[in-house]
Amino acid sequence: MSYFSHIVLGFVMAFLSLTPPGMLNMTAVRTAIEKNRNEGIWFALGAALVVIPQAFIALVFARFFGENPHIVERLKLGGIFVLFLLSVVFFIQARKKFKGEGAKRKGKSFWTGMLMSVMNMLAIPFYLVLSSVLENKGLLNTEQPFINLFVSGVFLGAFTLFFVYVQFARVIQKRAQFIARNINYILSALFLVLAILTLFKLLK
Template sequence: MQQLPILFVFTFGAAFLASLPPGLLNLNAAKTSVEKGKTNGLIFALGVALAVMLQTYIAVRIAKLISRNQHVVEILLQLALVIFFVLAIVFFLKGKKHENKPLVLVETKKRNSFSKGIFLALINLLAIPYYSGLNTVFHSQGIMSYRIIDEVLFILAAGSGTFLAMYLYVIYFNKWEHKTTSFSKNSNFILSGLMVLLFVITAFRLYN
């Protein structure tokens, strides 16, 4: 039980940072807020968070299945090591760019804000391998076990971390859109740092 707060905080932070850089979901949350009001923006964000929780549930099931084969776990950790290293470099280089590119809002068909949030989040299939890999790393470190309470907490943390990032776009987008370069640069540096941290944790698990 002592690891549960750590599990929640780490998962919440990973979900929040992964959702923070400008992308399809958070920019559509901002767009919905601008066009239909902040309430609809928050409803859209809630739909995104719910879809992420569903994807996280699938990711946990995949990670749990894989964890039964230690050889497969080691292979996946080695793969995760490479992925985290590459992503750290990619996000760092993105953060180093100084082009003053405005945030571009993505046009989508008009539909209910909640269902639109669910739909756009579900087509972002990268969330499943991301949370599956995160789950595998946490499990290897003893932070995550496969009791029901651990799984529920992991899923809730992923959903709430994502919702917070969407919430910030909905509430503060009008202030952020005038500081695009600084915001994008800093968020990418933070995400790069997260990848480095995951790289170190995974390397420690593999070679100790």
């Protein structure tokens, strides 16, 4: 496995995982609209930087779980509950309307981006699961310097995605309500199906 492939892998994983409208990218859009493009970019940088320790922690634990598969078995029941919970959360989000307008306030967007990214509790579990799968398939090496290269790719992918949202903020604002409503319904259904399949496997 080459060094470059790990950077690309991290980039693709981060970019695709953040593509659906969510808390971070929609806030980046709102920041660019309410303040200005530069503030949106500062928000994007702050949010992307937090992804670095999140992905790093996930890769370290991915190796640990890979060496202790019995722990993964014990976590399956808890995982089912989380999947059902996520299904409900996204369904509730789908019932809400995204508002692109709001009070125009000045603030330090960089720190706001970092804080909101820290609040993204799904980041570490996401990278944990996907990195475990990629490692089992021989696509990811969870040793140094590959971890650092992968994490670097994750940062670049996250920042690029947020930057794209900022660049097209005005266009996204007009369509955000339609996109967010439908993507949340899709995610809700997806998590529900995963929960049912996981429960079925556990009961077999």
